Amino acid sequence: MNRPQALPPSQFKQQLTEAIPHLRAFGRSLSGDRDVADDLVQDTLLKAWAARDRFIAGTSMRAWTFVILRNTFFSSMRRKKFSANYDELVAERILSAPAPQQDPLHLADLQRGLMELSDDQREAIILVGAGGYSYEEAAEIANCAVGTMKSRVSRARKALETILEEGRFTSASDGHGDMTTTALENIIGAVEKIAP
Amino acid sequence: MQQRLGLGLKNMYLNVLDEPLPDDILALLDQLDVDDEDDADSGRSDVNE
Numbered sequence A: 001m002n003r004p005q006a007l008p009p010s011q012f013k014q015q016l017t018e019a020i021p022h023l024r025a026f027g028r029s030l031s032g033d034r035d036v037a038d039d040l041v042q043d044t045l046l047k048a049w050a051a052r053d054r055f056i057a058g059t060s061m062r063a064w065t066f067v068i069l070r071n072t073f074f075s076s077m078r079r080k081k082f083s084a085n086y087d088e089l090v091a092e093r094i095l096s097a098p099a100p101q102q103d104p105l106h107l108a109d110l111q112r113g114l115m116e117l118s119d120d121q122r123e124a125i126i127l128v129g130a131g132g133y134s135y136e137e138a139a140e141i142a143n144c145a146v147g148t149m150k151s152r153v154s155r156a157r158k159a160l161e162t163i164l165e166e167g168r169f170t171s172a173s174d175g176h177g178d179m180t181t182t183a184l185e186n187i188i189g190a191v192e193k194i195a196p
Numbered sequence B: 001m002q003q004r005l006g007l008g009l010k011n012m013y014l015n016v017l018d019e020p021l022p023d024d025i026l027a028l029l030d031q032l033d034v035d036d037e038d039d040a041d042s043g044r045s046d047v048n049e
Helices: A009-031 A034-050 A061-078 A088-096 A107-114 A119-130 A135-142 A146-166 A183-194 B002-017 B023-035
Strands: none
Touching: A009 A034, A009 A061, A009 A119, A009 B002, A009 B023, A034 A061, A034 B023, A061 A119, A061 A135, A107 A119, A107 A146, A107 B002, A119 A135, A119 A146, A119 B002, A135 A146, A146 B002
């Protein structure tokens, strides 16, 4: 039986380079932080390069490197090297980036809402809802059953819709305080500060 | 809401794709040629887990 064919280094590097924008998008959505995401991408590139003899020509470089990035992120989170958090500056940058005019959803709220989800739900909805992966591909990346992936995406969508409709964010996404507040409560609080 | 959510997620992702690569990542890519064949296997545990 023939051994699976590895790519020549130059071709491997080219495919790796083409995957970088997607790695950055995945990493940023997963971590909620631009700088953390770029650190993750750099770790991923180094690991992918070191393990390039294990990449099989003809398979998806993007999916292969996504596995490395998510494994790096989750193992680093356990060691507290990285943390998933909402980054106001990142949200502002996202807002200032060009977007189709018909999209009325506030992207800063969306990024913040994502950070309210559990890690596995956030990963699932990023892969399927944002990255356009099939349930099968996403399940392979996340190392879970297809049914589990479908369930995670479904629960993530419902939770995110509820969060965005109610404007309910917790300290998990804003990085300040312990209280769960709604947008309305925030407004009332601000008014009371001005006119007690 | 479902449609807005779907559009918002895709736009969030696409916005990042359009950004130029930062200098430190470009510099890292340049280094990959130099390191070439004698890499340590530091990344192996995160591959195909």
